[in-house]
Amino acid sequence: MNCTLTILSSENGNNIQLACSAGERLYDVLARNGIRFSAPCGGKGKCGKCRVHAWGGIKTDNDGTCLICKTYIENDCTIDFNEKHARVLTGGIVNTFETDGHKGLGLAADIGTTTIAVYLMDMLTGKELARTSMLNPQRIHGADVISRLQYALISEDNRRTLSNEIHTALDEAGRILLEKAGLSNQSILLSAFAGNTVMMHLASGYDASGLAKAPFIPYYTAAHRRTVYGKKVFLGGCVSGYVGADTTAAMLACGFDTGDETVLLIDIGTNGEIVLRDKGRYFCCSCAAGPAFEGAHITCGTGAVDGAIDHLTERGSGFTYTTINGAEPSGICGSGLIDAIAYLARNKSINPMGRMGERFYISDNVFIAPEDVREVQLAKAAIAAGIEILCSKAQISYGEIDKVYLAGGFGNCISVASACSIGLLPKEIEHKTTGVGNAAGDGIKMQLLSEASVRRAEKLRRLTEYVELSAEPDFEDIFSDNLLFY
């Protein structure tokens, strides 16, 4: 039986109507029609984050909601698909960009697993003309790179779907940016991409199967140009299967090839990448921190959307909190989560092993559950173990680190004091940190505009030694030690 699925839209008042058949899964109808939504567990019914309000010919729970991935259409029905837009960090630290003096327009894109930031650049002057950001449309296939890879490896069609989703999003971004800059009659000469190694392979159409199993060999690592979907594209160089072109770009933007201080770069996104430079040597690693700090796998977790609790501060015998844009609390994002766990640990509501008795309610509807503490524990131990192992490779103590760059939206928003107090970051670096925003975005702009920057990035990439944490003999012990809350 043919039926109609109506999607309520509050953005412009235009509802969307989709043709479907009774018996089809809601998830499949939305995905087939290119409707974007979040499905952190890849549609397996485990995360509960694809819940929407629904009515009509569709079964709902008592509260009138259903899971997109678990619900089948029975007849004409309506869903309120009023997804909030996540705050995406697009600013960095580089103010002036050198160019090779080519006339024309270029697009620089930092393709993250969760979000994509895109910049329109004047290739002659190096000026940024406009910028935009969006959620990665691939997120309906899962929150992390592993789910995306698993999906890609099922069939050639799936791989093409993932690739198409990125390019459709980038085409849309290009159109928006040209319009914003008042240059709709012009075209883009060259696009440059940075991203983790999996995103780079999916965006460039290269075979990503080598990244799905040990020893995680990428199809390409060196930066190069290529024609993708009929467009000229520059692909930033990747260090390894799990340290991608975004890290190389961030190192370039932070000037890792200049000066002689001991410097640490930490980029906590859907995964965590860490680079340490000491006495001309470069060590890097990728930490399987998982997407907990982006709100996935946390009971009331959410991205950095309006209403997300982003900070919690101890006040007298209690606490206060803030939400993004002062909206009614609707969930908790990574920075709020770290503050809340730090508060609970300080007040002994969490013991050193991470055990917590009852739920901790921050507001009527947002709480931290004991299982959330476990997720944070695993994520923070992964990052802390990564830092510890890189320092031991370089044979330095934390006190010898001169500067720490925290990249990414999360790194820019967290309270460093809270992160240090729960052992996510070493206490010794608390007063040495600088937020560098979307340094990867800056680094890919630099490479879009100048061959000299491409050469510098390539040199950094070649010099950087990848450390596979799980292959380190004492990794398990270090990881276990770092699970503790002191």
Ligand code: FES
């Ligand atoms: S529960 Fe539906 S995507 Fe996770």
